[in-house]
Amino acid sequence: MxxxxxxxxxxxxxxxxxxxxxxxxxxxxxxxxxxxxxxxxxxxxxxxxxxxxxxxxxxxxxxxxxxxxxxxxxxxxxxxxxxxxxxxxxxxxxxxxxxxxxxxxxxxxxxxxxxxxxxxxxxxxxxxxxxxxxxxxxxxxxxxxxxxxxxxxxxxxLTLPAGLSATSGVNAIAHAVEALYARDRNPVISLMAEDGIRTLSSALPILIHEPANIEARTMALYGAWLCGCCLGAVGMALHHKLCHTLGGTFNLPHAETHTIVLPHAVAYNAPAAPEAMAAITRALGAPDAAQGLFDLVRALGVPRALSDIGMPADGIETAADLAVENPYWNPRPVTRDGIRDLIARAYSGERPVAAVPAEEAA
Known part of the structure:
Protein backbone atom coordinates (compact mmCIF):
# COMPACT_ATOMS: atom_id res chain seq x y z
CA MET A 1 0.00 0.00 0.00
CA LEU A 158 38.59 5.55 -16.23
CA THR A 159 41.71 6.61 -14.34
CA LEU A 160 40.03 6.54 -10.92
CA PRO A 161 42.12 4.08 -8.86
CA ALA A 162 40.39 0.81 -8.01
CA GLY A 163 40.47 1.44 -4.25
CA LEU A 164 39.02 4.93 -4.58
CA SER A 165 36.40 3.63 -7.00
CA ALA A 166 35.35 1.14 -4.33
CA THR A 167 35.16 3.53 -1.38
CA SER A 168 33.60 6.31 -3.44
CA GLY A 169 31.01 3.84 -4.68
CA VAL A 170 30.12 2.55 -1.21
CA ASN A 171 29.86 6.17 -0.09
CA ALA A 172 27.24 6.62 -2.82
CA ILE A 173 25.44 3.46 -1.72
CA ALA A 174 25.17 4.98 1.76
CA HIS A 175 23.05 7.81 0.34
CA ALA A 176 20.57 5.34 -1.11
CA VAL A 177 20.52 3.18 2.02
CA GLU A 178 19.54 6.05 4.28
CA ALA A 179 17.00 7.31 1.74
CA LEU A 180 15.13 4.02 2.15
CA TYR A 181 14.41 4.70 5.84
CA ALA A 182 14.37 8.52 5.74
CA ARG A 183 11.56 10.25 7.58
CA ASP A 184 10.46 11.95 4.34
CA ARG A 185 11.02 8.95 2.05
CA ASN A 186 8.71 8.47 -0.91
CA PRO A 187 8.08 5.72 -3.51
CA VAL A 188 9.91 7.53 -6.32
CA ILE A 189 13.13 7.96 -4.36
CA SER A 190 12.87 4.46 -2.90
CA LEU A 191 12.82 3.04 -6.43
CA MET A 192 15.91 5.06 -7.32
CA ALA A 193 17.60 4.03 -4.09
CA GLU A 194 17.11 0.31 -4.58
CA ASP A 195 18.25 0.49 -8.19
CA GLY A 196 21.25 2.61 -7.22
CA ILE A 197 22.36 0.05 -4.63
CA ARG A 198 21.83 -2.81 -7.08
CA THR A 199 23.72 -1.09 -9.89
CA LEU A 200 26.72 0.00 -7.83
CA SER A 201 27.05 -3.22 -5.84
CA SER A 202 27.17 -5.11 -9.15
CA ALA A 203 29.63 -2.77 -10.87
CA LEU A 204 32.16 -2.16 -8.08
CA PRO A 205 33.51 -5.72 -7.76
CA ILE A 206 34.17 -5.72 -11.52
CA LEU A 207 36.06 -2.42 -11.31
CA ILE A 208 38.39 -3.79 -8.64
CA HIS A 209 39.72 -6.30 -11.18
CA GLU A 210 38.99 -4.42 -14.41
CA PRO A 211 39.28 -0.68 -13.70
CA ALA A 212 39.04 0.19 -17.41
CA ASN A 213 35.85 -1.79 -18.00
CA ILE A 214 33.67 0.74 -19.84
CA GLU A 215 30.37 -0.98 -19.16
CA ALA A 216 31.08 -1.27 -15.43
CA ARG A 217 32.28 2.36 -15.30
CA THR A 218 29.10 3.50 -17.03
CA MET A 219 26.88 1.54 -14.64
CA ALA A 220 28.82 2.78 -11.61
CA LEU A 221 28.49 6.42 -12.66
CA TYR A 222 24.80 5.93 -13.42
CA GLY A 223 24.33 4.29 -10.01
CA ALA A 224 26.16 7.16 -8.34
CA TRP A 225 23.81 9.62 -10.04
CA LEU A 226 20.79 7.68 -8.73
CA CYS A 227 22.23 7.63 -5.21
CA GLY A 228 23.10 11.33 -5.38
CA CYS A 229 19.50 12.09 -6.35
CA CYS A 230 18.40 10.22 -3.23
CA LEU A 231 20.75 12.23 -1.04
CA GLY A 232 19.45 15.46 -2.53
CA ALA A 233 15.76 14.64 -2.26
CA VAL A 234 15.24 13.30 1.26
CA GLY A 235 16.79 13.68 4.68
CA MET A 236 19.56 11.51 6.03
CA ALA A 237 19.96 9.98 9.50
CA LEU A 238 22.47 8.24 11.79
CA HIS A 239 25.00 7.12 9.21
CA HIS A 240 25.62 10.53 7.68
CA LYS A 241 25.55 12.31 11.02
CA LEU A 242 28.10 9.90 12.43
CA CYS A 243 30.41 10.06 9.42
CA HIS A 244 30.40 13.85 9.48
CA THR A 245 31.26 13.75 13.18
CA LEU A 246 34.11 11.27 12.70
CA GLY A 247 35.48 12.91 9.57
CA GLY A 248 35.39 16.46 10.85
CA THR A 249 36.73 15.65 14.32
CA PHE A 250 39.59 13.32 13.35
CA ASN A 251 40.21 14.52 9.77
CA LEU A 252 39.47 11.05 8.40
CA PRO A 253 39.15 10.45 4.64
CA HIS A 254 35.51 10.95 3.70
CA ALA A 255 34.74 7.99 1.42
CA GLU A 256 36.68 5.50 3.53
CA THR A 257 34.83 6.62 6.67
CA HIS A 258 31.47 6.10 4.98
CA THR A 259 32.57 2.70 3.69
CA ILE A 260 33.61 1.44 7.12
CA VAL A 261 30.68 2.83 9.10
CA LEU A 262 27.83 1.91 6.73
CA PRO A 263 27.35 -1.79 7.64
CA HIS A 264 27.36 -0.92 11.35
CA ALA A 265 24.89 1.95 10.97
CA VAL A 266 22.59 -0.34 8.99
CA ALA A 267 22.84 -3.02 11.68
CA TYR A 268 21.94 -0.43 14.31
CA ASN A 269 18.83 0.71 12.41
CA ALA A 270 17.77 -2.73 11.14
CA PRO A 271 15.28 -3.49 13.97
CA ALA A 272 13.42 -0.21 13.28
CA ALA A 273 13.38 -0.27 9.47
CA PRO A 274 12.34 -3.73 8.18
CA GLU A 275 11.03 -2.49 4.81
CA ALA A 276 14.27 -0.67 4.10
CA MET A 277 16.28 -3.73 5.08
CA ALA A 278 14.20 -5.87 2.71
CA ALA A 279 14.93 -3.47 -0.17
CA ILE A 280 18.67 -3.51 0.61
CA THR A 281 18.79 -7.31 0.70
CA ARG A 282 16.96 -7.47 -2.64
CA ALA A 283 19.39 -5.02 -4.18
CA LEU A 284 22.46 -6.82 -2.83
CA GLY A 285 21.15 -10.35 -3.37
CA ALA A 286 22.13 -11.09 0.23
CA PRO A 287 20.13 -12.62 3.11
CA ASP A 288 20.94 -9.74 5.51
CA ALA A 289 21.42 -6.04 4.76
CA ALA A 290 24.21 -5.22 7.21
CA GLN A 291 26.09 -8.47 6.64
CA GLY A 292 25.69 -8.12 2.88
CA LEU A 293 27.19 -4.62 2.95
CA PHE A 294 30.06 -5.80 5.16
CA ASP A 295 30.76 -8.68 2.79
CA LEU A 296 30.69 -6.28 -0.18
CA VAL A 297 33.28 -4.04 1.50
CA ARG A 298 35.41 -7.07 2.32
CA ALA A 299 35.20 -8.32 -1.27
CA LEU A 300 36.35 -4.92 -2.52
CA GLY A 301 39.52 -5.23 -0.46
CA VAL A 302 39.33 -1.76 1.12
CA PRO A 303 39.78 -0.84 4.82
CA ARG A 304 37.09 -2.16 7.18
CA ALA A 305 38.35 -0.57 10.41
CA LEU A 306 38.47 3.06 11.51
CA SER A 307 41.78 2.25 13.19
CA ASP A 308 43.24 1.61 9.73
CA ILE A 309 42.45 5.11 8.44
CA GLY A 310 43.81 7.19 11.29
CA MET A 311 41.21 7.31 14.04
CA PRO A 312 42.78 7.21 17.54
CA ALA A 313 41.56 4.61 20.03
CA ASP A 314 40.69 7.30 22.59
CA GLY A 315 38.46 8.93 19.99
CA ILE A 316 35.71 6.34 20.45
CA GLU A 317 34.35 7.98 23.59
CA THR A 318 34.75 11.48 22.14
CA ALA A 319 32.88 10.53 18.98
CA ALA A 320 30.08 8.92 20.97
CA ASP A 321 29.66 12.10 23.00
CA LEU A 322 29.58 14.28 19.89
CA ALA A 323 27.19 12.00 18.03
CA VAL A 324 24.47 12.48 20.65
CA GLU A 325 25.23 16.11 21.42
CA ASN A 326 22.53 17.51 19.12
CA PRO A 327 19.33 15.45 18.76
CA TYR A 328 18.38 14.43 15.21
CA TRP A 329 15.84 12.14 13.61
CA ASN A 330 16.67 8.46 13.15
CA PRO A 331 14.34 5.47 12.73
CA ARG A 332 15.74 3.97 15.93
CA PRO A 333 16.42 6.07 19.06
CA VAL A 334 20.03 7.27 19.23
CA THR A 335 21.56 6.33 22.58
CA ARG A 336 25.10 6.95 23.71
CA ASP A 337 25.76 3.35 24.70
CA GLY A 338 24.40 2.05 21.42
CA ILE A 339 26.42 4.53 19.35
CA ARG A 340 29.53 3.90 21.44
CA ASP A 341 29.28 0.17 20.69
CA LEU A 342 28.68 0.87 16.98
CA ILE A 343 31.79 3.06 16.78
CA ALA A 344 33.88 0.55 18.73
CA ARG A 345 32.98 -2.24 16.31
CA ALA A 346 33.71 0.00 13.33
CA TYR A 347 37.00 1.01 14.93
CA SER A 348 38.16 -2.60 15.24
CA GLY A 349 36.69 -3.79 11.95
CA GLU A 350 34.44 -6.45 13.50
CA ARG A 351 31.36 -7.78 11.77
CA PRO A 352 28.25 -5.67 12.48
CA VAL A 353 25.63 -6.82 14.96
CA ALA A 354 21.98 -5.81 15.27
CA ALA A 355 21.48 -6.58 18.97
CA VAL A 356 19.18 -4.12 20.80
CA PRO A 357 20.88 -2.34 23.75
CA ALA A 358 19.61 -3.21 27.19
CA GLU A 359 18.15 0.25 27.83
CA GLU A 360 15.91 -0.13 24.78
CA ALA A 361 14.95 -3.74 25.48
CA ALA A 362 13.85 -2.95 29.03
Whole structure:
Protein backbone atom coordinates (compact mmCIF):
# COMPACT_ATOMS: atom_id res chain seq x y z
CA MET A 1 0.00 0.00 0.00
CA UNK A 2 1.33 3.45 -0.95
CA UNK A 3 1.02 5.99 1.84
CA UNK A 4 0.64 9.76 1.49
CA UNK A 5 3.93 11.33 0.48
CA UNK A 6 5.57 14.48 -0.89
CA UNK A 7 8.03 14.47 -3.77
CA UNK A 8 9.80 17.61 -4.96
CA UNK A 9 12.15 17.51 -7.97
CA UNK A 10 15.29 19.61 -7.74
CA UNK A 11 16.03 22.18 -10.49
CA UNK A 12 19.27 20.81 -11.93
CA UNK A 13 20.44 20.05 -15.47
CA UNK A 14 22.34 16.79 -16.12
CA UNK A 15 24.36 15.69 -19.15
CA UNK A 16 25.51 12.06 -19.07
CA UNK A 17 27.68 10.12 -21.51
CA UNK A 18 31.14 9.38 -22.84
CA UNK A 19 32.90 12.50 -24.06
CA UNK A 20 30.28 14.80 -22.56
CA UNK A 21 32.97 17.04 -21.05
CA UNK A 22 33.64 18.42 -24.53
CA UNK A 23 30.47 20.43 -24.05
CA UNK A 24 31.76 22.24 -20.94
CA UNK A 25 32.14 25.54 -22.80
CA UNK A 26 28.57 25.39 -24.08
CA UNK A 27 27.29 24.57 -20.61
CA UNK A 28 29.16 27.53 -19.10
CA UNK A 29 27.65 29.80 -21.75
CA UNK A 30 24.22 28.34 -21.03
CA UNK A 31 24.61 29.54 -17.44
CA UNK A 32 25.10 33.06 -18.77
CA UNK A 33 28.64 33.23 -17.40
CA UNK A 34 31.50 35.09 -19.01
CA UNK A 35 34.39 34.11 -16.67
CA UNK A 36 34.49 30.63 -15.11
CA UNK A 37 36.95 29.70 -12.37
CA UNK A 38 37.87 26.00 -12.46
CA UNK A 39 38.19 24.35 -9.03
CA UNK A 40 40.28 21.22 -8.41
CA UNK A 41 42.31 19.47 -5.74
CA UNK A 42 46.11 19.85 -6.00
CA UNK A 43 46.28 16.35 -7.49
CA UNK A 44 43.94 17.25 -10.36
CA UNK A 45 45.42 20.63 -11.24
CA UNK A 46 46.63 19.37 -14.63
CA UNK A 47 43.19 18.06 -15.52
CA UNK A 48 41.77 21.40 -14.42
CA UNK A 49 44.02 23.17 -16.92
CA UNK A 50 42.68 20.86 -19.66
CA UNK A 51 39.11 21.77 -18.71
CA UNK A 52 40.11 25.43 -18.80
CA UNK A 53 41.30 25.02 -22.40
CA UNK A 54 37.99 23.40 -23.32
CA UNK A 55 36.16 26.40 -21.83
CA UNK A 56 38.35 28.68 -23.88
CA UNK A 57 38.32 32.45 -23.57
CA UNK A 58 35.66 32.30 -20.86
CA UNK A 59 38.04 30.54 -18.44
CA UNK A 60 39.19 32.79 -15.60
CA UNK A 61 41.86 30.39 -14.34
CA UNK A 62 42.24 27.38 -12.05
CA UNK A 63 42.13 27.24 -8.25
CA UNK A 64 43.75 23.89 -7.32
CA UNK A 65 43.33 24.07 -3.54
CA UNK A 66 40.21 22.07 -2.71
CA UNK A 67 40.55 19.63 0.17
CA UNK A 68 38.31 17.22 2.06
CA UNK A 69 35.68 18.37 4.57
CA UNK A 70 35.61 21.91 3.05
CA UNK A 71 37.58 23.80 5.72
CA UNK A 72 36.55 27.44 5.88
CA UNK A 73 40.13 28.66 5.60
CA UNK A 74 40.41 27.02 2.16
CA UNK A 75 37.09 28.55 1.14
CA UNK A 76 38.41 31.97 2.16
CA UNK A 77 41.45 31.52 -0.13
CA UNK A 78 39.23 30.39 -2.98
CA UNK A 79 36.97 33.38 -2.42
CA UNK A 80 39.96 35.68 -2.80
CA UNK A 81 40.91 33.90 -6.03
CA UNK A 82 37.35 34.19 -7.32
CA UNK A 83 37.30 37.92 -6.71
CA UNK A 84 40.81 38.46 -8.12
CA UNK A 85 39.85 36.63 -11.32
CA UNK A 86 36.58 38.58 -11.60
CA UNK A 87 34.86 35.21 -12.06
CA UNK A 88 31.08 34.92 -12.24
CA UNK A 89 30.86 31.11 -12.34
CA UNK A 90 32.68 28.09 -10.92
CA UNK A 91 33.38 24.77 -12.62
CA UNK A 92 34.11 22.14 -9.97
CA UNK A 93 36.11 19.18 -11.30
CA UNK A 94 36.65 16.18 -9.02
CA UNK A 95 34.93 14.53 -6.09
CA UNK A 96 33.19 15.67 -2.96
CA UNK A 97 36.04 17.95 -1.87
CA UNK A 98 35.89 20.09 -5.00
CA UNK A 99 32.11 20.02 -5.18
CA UNK A 100 31.95 21.15 -1.56
CA UNK A 101 34.25 24.08 -2.29
CA UNK A 102 32.08 25.15 -5.21
CA UNK A 103 29.01 25.03 -2.99
CA UNK A 104 30.73 27.07 -0.29
CA UNK A 105 31.59 29.76 -2.84
CA UNK A 106 28.04 29.74 -4.21
CA UNK A 107 26.68 30.19 -0.69
CA UNK A 108 28.85 33.25 -0.13
CA UNK A 109 28.59 34.88 -3.56
CA UNK A 110 25.63 33.41 -5.43
CA UNK A 111 27.78 32.34 -8.42
CA UNK A 112 26.31 29.53 -10.54
CA UNK A 113 28.00 26.13 -10.45
CA UNK A 114 28.80 23.54 -13.09
CA UNK A 115 30.09 20.29 -11.58
CA UNK A 116 32.10 17.63 -13.41
CA UNK A 117 32.36 14.60 -11.08
CA UNK A 118 35.32 12.24 -11.39
CA UNK A 119 34.31 10.03 -8.46
CA UNK A 120 31.02 8.53 -7.27
CA UNK A 121 30.49 10.91 -4.33
CA UNK A 122 27.03 12.08 -5.39
CA UNK A 123 27.17 15.45 -3.64
CA UNK A 124 26.81 17.24 -6.99
CA UNK A 125 23.12 16.32 -6.94
CA UNK A 126 22.35 17.76 -3.52
CA UNK A 127 21.48 21.09 -1.88
CA UNK A 128 23.71 20.07 1.04
CA UNK A 129 27.00 21.61 2.18
CA UNK A 130 29.21 20.36 4.99
CA UNK A 131 31.91 22.76 6.21
CA UNK A 132 34.61 22.30 8.84
CA UNK A 133 35.86 24.95 11.24
CA UNK A 134 38.10 24.35 14.26
CA UNK A 135 37.61 20.60 14.07
CA UNK A 136 33.79 20.70 13.91
CA UNK A 137 31.84 19.84 10.77
CA UNK A 138 28.44 21.46 10.34
CA UNK A 139 25.90 20.82 7.60
CA UNK A 140 23.33 23.05 5.94
CA UNK A 141 20.61 22.23 3.39
CA UNK A 142 19.71 25.07 1.05
CA UNK A 143 18.91 25.53 -2.63
CA UNK A 144 21.53 28.29 -2.55
CA UNK A 145 24.23 25.61 -2.75
CA UNK A 146 22.57 23.33 -5.33
CA UNK A 147 24.63 23.23 -8.55
CA UNK A 148 22.82 24.46 -11.64
CA UNK A 149 24.35 21.87 -13.97
CA UNK A 150 26.32 18.60 -13.90
CA UNK A 151 28.32 16.86 -16.60
CA UNK A 152 28.82 13.12 -16.07
CA UNK A 153 31.55 11.92 -18.43
CA UNK A 154 32.31 8.22 -18.03
CA UNK A 155 35.73 8.69 -19.65
CA UNK A 156 36.85 10.91 -16.75
CA UNK A 157 36.39 8.02 -14.31
CA LEU A 158 38.59 5.55 -16.23
CA THR A 159 41.71 6.61 -14.34
CA LEU A 160 40.03 6.54 -10.92
CA PRO A 161 42.12 4.08 -8.86
CA ALA A 162 40.39 0.81 -8.01
CA GLY A 163 40.47 1.44 -4.25
CA LEU A 164 39.02 4.93 -4.58
CA SER A 165 36.40 3.63 -7.00
CA ALA A 166 35.35 1.14 -4.33
CA THR A 167 35.16 3.53 -1.38
CA SER A 168 33.60 6.31 -3.44
CA GLY A 169 31.01 3.84 -4.68
CA VAL A 170 30.12 2.55 -1.21
CA ASN A 171 29.86 6.17 -0.09
CA ALA A 172 27.24 6.62 -2.82
CA ILE A 173 25.44 3.46 -1.72
CA ALA A 174 25.17 4.98 1.76
CA HIS A 175 23.05 7.81 0.34
CA ALA A 176 20.57 5.34 -1.11
CA VAL A 177 20.52 3.18 2.02
CA GLU A 178 19.54 6.05 4.28
CA ALA A 179 17.00 7.31 1.74
CA LEU A 180 15.13 4.02 2.15
CA TYR A 181 14.41 4.70 5.84
CA ALA A 182 14.37 8.52 5.74
CA ARG A 183 11.56 10.25 7.58
CA ASP A 184 10.46 11.95 4.34
CA ARG A 185 11.02 8.95 2.05
CA ASN A 186 8.71 8.47 -0.91
CA PRO A 187 8.08 5.72 -3.51
CA VAL A 188 9.91 7.53 -6.32
CA ILE A 189 13.13 7.96 -4.36
CA SER A 190 12.87 4.46 -2.90
CA LEU A 191 12.82 3.04 -6.43
CA MET A 192 15.91 5.06 -7.32
CA ALA A 193 17.60 4.03 -4.09
CA GLU A 194 17.11 0.31 -4.58
CA ASP A 195 18.25 0.49 -8.19
CA GLY A 196 21.25 2.61 -7.22
CA ILE A 197 22.36 0.05 -4.63
CA ARG A 198 21.83 -2.81 -7.08
CA THR A 199 23.72 -1.09 -9.89
CA LEU A 200 26.72 0.00 -7.83
CA SER A 201 27.05 -3.22 -5.84
CA SER A 202 27.17 -5.11 -9.15
CA ALA A 203 29.63 -2.77 -10.87
CA LEU A 204 32.16 -2.16 -8.08
CA PRO A 205 33.51 -5.72 -7.76
CA ILE A 206 34.17 -5.72 -11.52
CA LEU A 207 36.06 -2.42 -11.31
CA ILE A 208 38.39 -3.79 -8.64
CA HIS A 209 39.72 -6.30 -11.18
CA GLU A 210 38.99 -4.42 -14.41
CA PRO A 211 39.28 -0.68 -13.70
CA ALA A 212 39.04 0.19 -17.41
CA ASN A 213 35.85 -1.79 -18.00
CA ILE A 214 33.67 0.74 -19.84
CA GLU A 215 30.37 -0.98 -19.16
CA ALA A 216 31.08 -1.27 -15.43
CA ARG A 217 32.28 2.36 -15.30
CA THR A 218 29.10 3.50 -17.03
CA MET A 219 26.88 1.54 -14.64
CA ALA A 220 28.82 2.78 -11.61
CA LEU A 221 28.49 6.42 -12.66
CA TYR A 222 24.80 5.93 -13.42
CA GLY A 223 24.33 4.29 -10.01
CA ALA A 224 26.16 7.16 -8.34
CA TRP A 225 23.81 9.62 -10.04
CA LEU A 226 20.79 7.68 -8.73
CA CYS A 227 22.23 7.63 -5.21
CA GLY A 228 23.10 11.33 -5.38
CA CYS A 229 19.50 12.09 -6.35
CA CYS A 230 18.40 10.22 -3.23
CA LEU A 231 20.75 12.23 -1.04
CA GLY A 232 19.45 15.46 -2.53
CA ALA A 233 15.76 14.64 -2.26
CA VAL A 234 15.24 13.30 1.26
CA GLY A 235 16.79 13.68 4.68
CA MET A 236 19.56 11.51 6.03
CA ALA A 237 19.96 9.98 9.50
CA LEU A 238 22.47 8.24 11.79
CA HIS A 239 25.00 7.12 9.21
CA HIS A 240 25.62 10.53 7.68
CA LYS A 241 25.55 12.31 11.02
CA LEU A 242 28.10 9.90 12.43
CA CYS A 243 30.41 10.06 9.42
CA HIS A 244 30.40 13.85 9.48
CA THR A 245 31.26 13.75 13.18
CA LEU A 246 34.11 11.27 12.70
CA GLY A 247 35.48 12.91 9.57
CA GLY A 248 35.39 16.46 10.85
CA THR A 249 36.73 15.65 14.32
CA PHE A 250 39.59 13.32 13.35
CA ASN A 251 40.21 14.52 9.77
CA LEU A 252 39.47 11.05 8.40
CA PRO A 253 39.15 10.45 4.64
CA HIS A 254 35.51 10.95 3.70
CA ALA A 255 34.74 7.99 1.42
CA GLU A 256 36.68 5.50 3.53
CA THR A 257 34.83 6.62 6.67
CA HIS A 258 31.47 6.10 4.98
CA THR A 259 32.57 2.70 3.69
CA ILE A 260 33.61 1.44 7.12
CA VAL A 261 30.68 2.83 9.10
CA LEU A 262 27.83 1.91 6.73
CA PRO A 263 27.35 -1.79 7.64
CA HIS A 264 27.36 -0.92 11.35
CA ALA A 265 24.89 1.95 10.97
CA VAL A 266 22.59 -0.34 8.99
CA ALA A 267 22.84 -3.02 11.68
CA TYR A 268 21.94 -0.43 14.31
CA ASN A 269 18.83 0.71 12.41
CA ALA A 270 17.77 -2.73 11.14
CA PRO A 271 15.28 -3.49 13.97
CA ALA A 272 13.42 -0.21 13.28
CA ALA A 273 13.38 -0.27 9.47
CA PRO A 274 12.34 -3.73 8.18
CA GLU A 275 11.03 -2.49 4.81
CA ALA A 276 14.27 -0.67 4.10
CA MET A 277 16.28 -3.73 5.08
CA ALA A 278 14.20 -5.87 2.71
CA ALA A 279 14.93 -3.47 -0.17
CA ILE A 280 18.67 -3.51 0.61
CA THR A 281 18.79 -7.31 0.70
CA ARG A 282 16.96 -7.47 -2.64
CA ALA A 283 19.39 -5.02 -4.18
CA LEU A 284 22.46 -6.82 -2.83
CA GLY A 285 21.15 -10.35 -3.37
CA ALA A 286 22.13 -11.09 0.23
CA PRO A 287 20.13 -12.62 3.11
CA ASP A 288 20.94 -9.74 5.51
CA ALA A 289 21.42 -6.04 4.76
CA ALA A 290 24.21 -5.22 7.21
CA GLN A 291 26.09 -8.47 6.64
CA GLY A 292 25.69 -8.12 2.88
CA LEU A 293 27.19 -4.62 2.95
CA PHE A 294 30.06 -5.80 5.16
CA ASP A 295 30.76 -8.68 2.79
CA LEU A 296 30.69 -6.28 -0.18
CA VAL A 297 33.28 -4.04 1.50
CA ARG A 298 35.41 -7.07 2.32
CA ALA A 299 35.20 -8.32 -1.27
CA LEU A 300 36.35 -4.92 -2.52
CA GLY A 301 39.52 -5.23 -0.46
CA VAL A 302 39.33 -1.76 1.12
CA PRO A 303 39.78 -0.84 4.82
CA ARG A 304 37.09 -2.16 7.18
CA ALA A 305 38.35 -0.57 10.41
CA LEU A 306 38.47 3.06 11.51
CA SER A 307 41.78 2.25 13.19
CA ASP A 308 43.24 1.61 9.73
CA ILE A 309 42.45 5.11 8.44
CA GLY A 310 43.81 7.19 11.29
CA MET A 311 41.21 7.31 14.04
CA PRO A 312 42.78 7.21 17.54
CA ALA A 313 41.56 4.61 20.03
CA ASP A 314 40.69 7.30 22.59
CA GLY A 315 38.46 8.93 19.99
CA ILE A 316 35.71 6.34 20.45
CA GLU A 317 34.35 7.98 23.59
CA THR A 318 34.75 11.48 22.14
CA ALA A 319 32.88 10.53 18.98
CA ALA A 320 30.08 8.92 20.97
CA ASP A 321 29.66 12.10 23.00
CA LEU A 322 29.58 14.28 19.89
CA ALA A 323 27.19 12.00 18.03
CA VAL A 324 24.47 12.48 20.65
CA GLU A 325 25.23 16.11 21.42
CA ASN A 326 22.53 17.51 19.12
CA PRO A 327 19.33 15.45 18.76
CA TYR A 328 18.38 14.43 15.21
CA TRP A 329 15.84 12.14 13.61
CA ASN A 330 16.67 8.46 13.15
CA PRO A 331 14.34 5.47 12.73
CA ARG A 332 15.74 3.97 15.93
CA PRO A 333 16.42 6.07 19.06
CA VAL A 334 20.03 7.27 19.23
CA THR A 335 21.56 6.33 22.58
CA ARG A 336 25.10 6.95 23.71
CA ASP A 337 25.76 3.35 24.70
CA GLY A 338 24.40 2.05 21.42
CA ILE A 339 26.42 4.53 19.35
CA ARG A 340 29.53 3.90 21.44
CA ASP A 341 29.28 0.17 20.69
CA LEU A 342 28.68 0.87 16.98
CA ILE A 343 31.79 3.06 16.78
CA ALA A 344 33.88 0.55 18.73
CA ARG A 345 32.98 -2.24 16.31
CA ALA A 346 33.71 0.00 13.33
CA TYR A 347 37.00 1.01 14.93
CA SER A 348 38.16 -2.60 15.24
CA GLY A 349 36.69 -3.79 11.95
CA GLU A 350 34.44 -6.45 13.50
CA ARG A 351 31.36 -7.78 11.77
CA PRO A 352 28.25 -5.67 12.48
CA VAL A 353 25.63 -6.82 14.96
CA ALA A 354 21.98 -5.81 15.27
CA ALA A 355 21.48 -6.58 18.97
CA VAL A 356 19.18 -4.12 20.80
CA PRO A 357 20.88 -2.34 23.75
CA ALA A 358 19.61 -3.21 27.19
CA GLU A 359 18.15 0.25 27.83
CA GLU A 360 15.91 -0.13 24.78
CA ALA A 361 14.95 -3.74 25.48
CA ALA A 362 13.85 -2.95 29.03
Missing amino acids: IETFTYEALPIRVRFGRGAVAEVGAEVARLGARRALVLTTPQQAGEGERIGKLIGENCAGVFPGATMHTPVEVTDKALDALKAADADCVVALGGGSTTGLGKALALRTGVPQLVIPTTYAGSEMTPILGETQEGRKTTIRSLDVLPEAVIYDVDLT
